[in-house]
Amino acid sequence: MCVVTPMFRAEWVKLGRPRFFFGTLAAIVAVAALGAVLTMLSVGHKDYDGVPVTAAAVAAPDGVMQGLEAVSILLGVTALAVTAAVIGGDFTHGTLRNQLIAYPYRLRLLAGKCLALAAFVTVLVAAATVVAAAASFALAPVTGVGTGAWYSTAGLVEIGKGYLNVLAASLGYATIGVLVGVVFRSPAAAVSVGLAYALPLEMLVSRIWSPAAAWLPARLMDTFAAGAHGYHIAYSTAGIRILVFCVAAALVAAGLFKHRDMTS
Amino acid sequence: MTAETPARPPRMRIRSRRQTRTDLPQPPPDAAIWSQGLTKQYGARRSVDRLSLHVPTGALSGFVGPNGAGKTTTLRMLLGLIRPSEGHGFVLGHPIGDPAAYLPRVGAMIEGPTFHPGLTGRANLLLLARLRRLGPERVTETLDSVGLTTRADDRFSTYSLGMKQRLGIAAALLPNPELLILDEPTNGLDPAGIREIRSLLKDLAAARMTVFVSSHLLSEVEQICDHLVMIRAGRLLFQGHVTDLLAAEEPRLVLTPEHSGDAERLAALLRDHGLRVDPPQGSSIGSVSVHAPEAVAANLNKIAMKAGITLRALTAYRPTLEETFLVATGGIDGDLIPRSRSSPDASLDAAVAASTDASVAASVGFRISGIPAPDMPGCAS
Numbered sequence: 001m002c003v004v005t006p007m008f009r010a011e012w013v014k015l016g017r018p019r020f021f022f023g024t025l026a027a028i029v030a031v032a033a034l035g036a037v038l039t040m041l042s043v044g045h046k047d048y049d050g051v052p053v054t055a056a057a058v059a060a061p062d063g064v065m066q067g068l069e070a071v072s073i074l075l076g077v078t079a080l081a082v083t084a085a086v087i088g089g090d091f092t093h094g095t096l097r098n099q100l101i102a103y104p105y106r107l108r109l110l111a112g113k114c115l116a117l118a119a120f121v122t123v124l125v126a127a128a129t130v131v132a133a134a135a136s137f138a139l140a141p142v143t144g145v146g147t148g149a150w151y152s153t154a155g156l157v158e159i160g161k162g163y164l165n166v167l168a169a170s171l172g173y174a175t176i177g178v179l180v181g182v183v184f185r186s187p188a189a190a191v192s193v194g195l196a197y198a199l200p201l202e203m204l205v206s207r208i209w210s211p212a213a214a215w216l217p218a219r220l221m222d223t224f225a226a227g228a229h230g231y232h233i234a235y236s237t238a239g240i241r242i243l244v245f246c247v248a249a250a251l252v253a254a255g256l257f258k259h260r261d262m263t264s
Numbered sequence: 265m266t267a268e269t270p271a272r273p274p275r276m277r278i279r280s281r282r283q284t285r286t287d288l289p290q291p292p293p294d295a296a297i298w299s300q301g302l303t304k305q306y307g308a309r310r311s312v313d314r315l316s317l318h319v320p321t322g323a324l325s326g327f328v329g330p331n332g333a334g335k336t337t338t339l340r341m342l343l344g345l346i347r348p349s350e351g352h353g354f355v356l357g358h359p360i361g362d363p364a365a366y367l368p369r370v371g372a373m374i375e376g377p378t379f380h381p382g383l384t385g386r387a388n389l390l391l392l393a394r395l396r397r398l399g400p401e402r403v404t405e406t407l408d409s410v411g412l413t414t415r416a417d418d419r420f421s422t423y424s425l426g427m428k429q430r431l432g433i434a435a436a437l438l439p440n441p442e443l444l445i446l447d448e449p450t451n452g453l454d455p456a457g458i459r460e461i462r463s464l465l466k467d468l469a470a471a472r473m474t475v476f477v478s479s480h481l482l483s484e485v486e487q488i489c490d491h492l493v494m495i496r497a498g499r500l501l502f503q504g505h506v507t508d509l510l511a512a513e514e515p516r517l518v519l520t521p522e523h524s525g526d527a528e529r530l531a532a533l534l535r536d537h538g539l540r541v542d543p544p545q546g547s548s549i550g551s552v553s554v555h556a557p558e559a560v561a562a563n564l565n566k567i568a569m570k571a572g573i574t575l576r577a578l579t580a581y582r583p584t585l586e587e588t589f590l591v592a593t594g595g596i597d598g599d600l601i602p603r604s605r606s607s608p609d610a611s612l613d614a615a616v617a618a619s620t621d622a623s624v625a626a627s628v629g630f631r632i633s634g635i636p637a638p639d640m641p642g643c644a645s
Contacts, residue, residue, distance in 0.1 A: 010394040013387050014380060094378025097345060098435060101372050103395040104344055104363040261346035 007112020032128035036067030036135035059146040061154040065162030068132035072225035076173035084190035087181025169225035217245040291354040296474040301351035311337040313498035324469035326485030327478040334498035371441035377432030381421035406434040425452035486585040520577040524550035
């Protein structure tokens with residue numbers, strides 16, 4: 001048995017409670033369905049940047065995942081909020097004290113929590129992918145989009161790639177959530193600071209000084225979720241930078257979690 | 265690297281670490297909890313100040329002190345949740361710097377029952393049981409032992425305060441611990457609930473479990489504990505057996521003349537016989553309290569009769585733990601709240617306490633307000 005398995009299973013007692021699990025799942029599924037529906041309905045119109053959305057472009061092998069990629073930022077934000085709330089909540093409720101008395105290996109406890117949260121995010125993104133793809137397939141005939149390429153091997157590969165890209169980006173957001181959860185030790189503070197950083201702050205900075213987008217973690221995650229299509233930064237470069245940011249965030253969170261006094 | 269510069273620094277570092285280990289003081293073999301100079305400093309404030317504890321194995325020990333005395337901070341250090349600024353501590357023979365070595369054998373509820381409000385009582389315990397690699401059957405057993413079986417599947421947020429306390433105790437009992445540490449376990453409980461907890465703690469101690477229970481209620485501790493650790497302002501006031509503390513306080517006889525006007529004359533008479541008489545106070549006006557054992561009661565009655573004073577009552581009286589503590593600390597009532605804040609006749613009490621501080625401090629081995637009594641066992645150093 002893996003050393004973090006008990007911590008993983010313990011965390012799932014919280015994550016698996018029906019109200020929380022199905023509530024979050026429903027929100028994610030709704031967002032994914034919305035993304036797919038709006039993408040299909042935009043065929044024949046122009047998108048946010050004024051680029052025409054053609055049936056031919058959407059019918060390409062990667063067209064089936066355009067709906068999911070369009071809302072990847074919302075999936076990421078959900079992952080950030082969930083992880084920040086869960087980790088911060090353990091501090092606020094005082095439940096972390098009990099957990100550390102029951103299992104005093106702090107880093108293993110945090111690793112178990114993170115793995116459980118990663119599994120939770122993985123399930124959410126998988127559900128979102130299934131719903132987005134299903135909605136795209138269902139609406140394609142209505143909007144005159146051919147689905148032949150989607151059924152091809154290339155189409156299936158694109159679905160897999162799209163899932164992994166969005167999952168990686170969501171896990172990146174979740175890492176920010178873990179960091180702010182450990183730093184602020186309160187769900188309200190962690191979620192609000194995390195969201196304020198990932199959304200308005202980074203967006204403002206990158207709009208004022210566009211080269212910053214190639215270095216800001218949340219912007220890089222959005223780039224990665226879209227497979228870097230239409231961005232100025234290469235897919236692999238974005239991936240490496242995200243990895244570096246995530247490792248740094250994980251190290252800071254682990255250091256604080258291990259060494260900080262566990263006060264009320 | 266040259267031949268003159270071998271790889272010595274790493275080896276020296278290892279030796280230095282080993283040296284540190286061997287430099288650690290060793291706790292006595294009978295100590296479940298032991299510390300030496302344990303200190304926790306937050307900025308300029310010392311929450312715990314050179315605390316040296318010795319809680320024997322198998323004791324049902326009370327950890328008492330006013331709110332803010334440093335009880336919870338001490339417990340946090342003992343449980344490895346916070347690091348001491350100075351000093352050493354050992355729990356079940358292992359240093360507190362290595363909590364993984366002893367926490368599997370320790371159950372604790374600290375700073376109240378803290379659980380996830382959205383989970384049921386059973387799920388909250390299951391979470392902790394999984395961390396301790398225990399099965400769901402152990403969860404059922406502990407829920408049963410605290411009488412929560414019927415509400416086990418209700419959400420924690422719907423529990424009354426008493427039920428929350430019982431769930432906290434159930435969580436502490438999960439590992440069937442050798443040492444149970446409870447922080448104010450009777451807070452918020454009704455009288456029946458308090459009796460249940462008392463009975464449970466006594467049963468656990470009878471089964472050779474060491475129980476260390478903090479409280480700010482001396483009367484509570486007196487009823488259940490056989491061993492006591494008293495702290496104030498982070499410092500140790502007393503530790504030892506409750507009976508030692510009570511025995512150290514002199515027994516008294518209270519003489520009540522038939523006519524209350526004779527009380528003053530009787531007091532003077534007894535003083536003339538070399539007896540120590542307490543000054544009259546509050547409800548005791550009309551009676552005379554004299555420091556003497558029950559064996560001399562008949563003689564005192566004769567003295568009063570010879571002086572023409574008829575006694576309506578003559579009763580032997582042994583102070584409670586609360587009163588002993590009050591006298592010794594001078595200004596703390598039974599809830600361990602400074603009297604100046606809680607009692608309207610604080611000045612009278614302070615005067616009474618001041619008149620007796622030194623003698624009682626010497627007799628029970630306290631160190632209060634700079635009055636050391638170094639020869640007594642249990643005395644804080």
